Amino acid sequence: MSAESFAESSATTPSSDAPLLVVNNLKTYFKTDRGLVRAVDGVSFTLERGRTLGVVGESGSGKTVLARSIMGLLPKRDVERSGSVKFEGVELVGADNSLMAQYWGDQMAMVFQDPMTSLNPVMRVGKQITEGLRQHLDISKDHANQTALALLSSVGIPEPERRLRQYPHEMSGGMRQRVMIAIAIACGPKLLFADEPTTALDVTVQAQILDLLQTQQRDRYMAMILVTHDLGVVAGRTDEIAVMYAGKIVEKAPTKVLFSNLRHPYTEALLSSIPKISDPSHTRLKTIGGRPPNLINPPTGCKFSPRCAYATDKCRTEEPPLSAPDSDGHQFSCWFPVELSAKQTSGVR
Amino acid sequence: MRDPLPDHGEELIHLMHDSEARSDVPADSVTQHFAAVSAGTVKAKKKGLTIGAWIAVGWMTLLILAAILAPVLPIPDPINDANPLKAAQGPTLNHIFGLDGNGRDVFSRIIWGARNSLFIAFAAVITGFIIGGALGLISGYFKGRVGGVLGALTDILLAFPQLVLALAVVSFLGRTVFNVTMALAIVSIPILARITRASTLSWSERDFVTAARAQGAGHIRTMLREILPNVLPAMLSIALLGIAVAIVAEASLSLVGAGVKPDVTTWGNVIFSGQAYLREAPSMVLFPSMVIFFTVYALNYLGDVLRATFDVRESAL
Amino acid sequence: MLRTFTLKFLRLVLVVLVVTFITFGLTKLQPGDPVSKIIPFGTAQQKAALTQDLGLNEPVYQQYGKWLGNFLQGDFGKYYDSKQSVNTVIKTSLPVSLELMLYAQFFALLIAIPLGVTTAYRAGSKYDRGANATMFALLALPNFVVALLLAIYVGAKWQLLPTQSNVIPFPLNPLDNWTYMLMPVVALTLGQIAVYMRLLRSDMIATLQEDFITTAKAKGIPTRRILWRHALRPSSLTLLTVAGLNVGALIGGAIVVENVFGVPGLGKRITEAILAKQYPALQSYVAIIAILYVTVNFAIDILYSVLDPRIRNARSVA
């Protein structure tokens, strides 16, 4: 008895020829006392079934808001959400929570950043897994328990019977994140969001969790959006990478292309901030100079221009559009893109 | 010198002083009342007072002025201007709040009642404020055994229904204004001690306190100059609610026949004397009840404004 | 686990001892000699005999010890004059007060919990603001005011319900029992609703911001279930503690309300004993209230660890 069989049975296919996810000009603004926070400001991309997209950017660039906005998980109050999110051809922007609840957990699921706070502290782990199963799949309690057991072993948790009866606080961070993954994949979603799933974890378990996500994604043929601030994390793990800055995608390309041929100065800066194995052990971590942009009163022109080494007057007055994809599927928004030298890539795995 | 406590002292303190598990939970009716009042009210307003706050301030000012000026106001005597022939009348033009069972003017009695009831409540809370505040400051500043024992003591005092405590004190000591005030003070001491202690504990860890100590400031000076100013907002906002609670407690005591003797006009006594005439002249009970309600409301409101302005957190209590 | 419980239990005993000793001391502090108050016109001989009888010439701690010994053996003493046994009075009046407080607590929670949960969910809405303002006003409404309003209108003016009550025990006639209990219970309940609702609401609002609520939402769990199954339990810890501590306020309220309505409960008996200076009886009443209060809070301490597994574990480790 495995969880996969349920994945199949629950997979309803309204229009299977449409791409899995089409995001078009998605905007998400927060109304605050200080003004309108433009956290996501016109993001567009398409994700096909079973493909993976890495979303990379500094802290505050709007990655989390983007993921939650696509999934419709943001509160309605004081949030302006516009644009279009089509999941298998069905428009989700403007859908009410009761419609969304049919997608949440069943068609799309999310693994959150902090496993310490993402699990209900006063509910047994087993219950937290079966709850979603019983919500979406018409199965008995026993059946759900069996499935939960199978799920726990498939995410690499030893002694699953015992773990099922435990509370989250009785587990380590890595274990809890495995549980979160089990919860997310329980109903066999077609799309999995992983929002910095390893940032809160020990370095030693980070790779394990990322590998687990990758194998689960492949085994179940899920599409995955992996959000991270670390280009190193997505390097070998995603089909495509979108680089976000100030709520916009500033560069997007298939992973290989991006690393061999990056064009945006921000991507370049991000990449050089990854510590390299070849560095002498006490090299100081390079960080990108300047402060992340103010999302309430963003700079005119290119949002990155105040921090950009190559910025000109044009950059400061006119905002560069995201270019049409070239033959490699490479897009970027920069008036003076980095030339095809790409020496920086040498240090990347 | 030997330790003031025998070896089992720590154990005993631990035994009596059990606060870790519920440190962020209101431990007595006033703090609880405070928590309920401040729970979920909107975050600190912009600078300046809202209309509501002005109304509350206005009401309290009016009341306090009336209380102070009662002897010179052109109103009948609340005790002696009796007229048995006109007992228990509803409101008329001459007596806007009506007459009580002895034909005395209820309006005048409420104003004189304000004088006595407010005096009792303020005096009780001020006493509690000073003694409880001092105890809290000392026990929070000198952690360890002194603090532990004092903390344990307040906990024990708090572990007792407060109206019963006040009732017992008054009935044992006699129904005078002084004794009722003392009874209510005894009730408010541990409450203020507890919040002051909690607040002091968190402030005394700060760098500027350590710095002051390092520059040679004495304990007393550090407590009064460095810590007290920071602890004061929390103390004041809970004291305001304490006054509200004391007003209600005074009235409750009178109502069960254990308050100040009826020859002193307090709000509680005004209501108590009206209880026998519910059918004939409910106004005798309604008006003083309304006045108590407005006063308590105003004090609750102001306490909350104070809390919000100074950002006193409930968890700090 | 066992150790913490033992410690807590010892603490409970200690509190009761200290409280009863203080009240005992207070009876000794009062001016004048109790004997001349009981029989002001008795001869010197009679007075001496009564003093002897009451053990009033022994040292205070001995008197206290004696009282405590009797109390522990279930002998709560006698009224001075009538020699009526305090035990019989307690037997008839305590159940009435307990019933009153139980109803009040039950209905207060029954109303406050759904209100707290729904207003927290719709925080900031018109519904929430309205409910909140009403509750804020209720906080300022002393229970005796409610009691008197009820007595004036429902009792005296409209004569819908009996005011001077002779509470019929529930087993004899439930309906009669309820008609007599209704007004006292309402008077006692209103203020508590406000306290519970506002505390629960602010806790719930905090809980609803938690990550695990988003997790539940992302699982597709319906809102109703998220509120009641996921958010309520972690939010109810404060509520529970407050409900326990509130027994103190409830006892105070019961004393007032029983007096306003003439309910023959323990609260009424206590005030009577105070006015008649029946100190031995009073002493036992105070002790019983202290025990009641402390026991409820002890029970809640235990419930606490049932509700929150983290506490359960922290304790078993300790």
Ligand SMILES: Nc1ncnc2c1ncn2[C@@H]1O[C@H](COP(=O)(O)OP(=O)(O)OP(=O)(O)O)[C@@H](O)[C@H]1O
């Ligand atoms: N509920 C909200 N109300 C107002 N502003 C918000 C809200 N949520 C997020 N923001 C703002 O939106 C911006 C983007 O936040 P987001 O959490 O998406 O960043 P992020 O890229 O995920 O960063 P991190 O790496 O730190 O997780 C931030 O400036 C943040 O302050």
Ligand SMILES: [Mg+2]
């Ligand atoms: Mg984020």
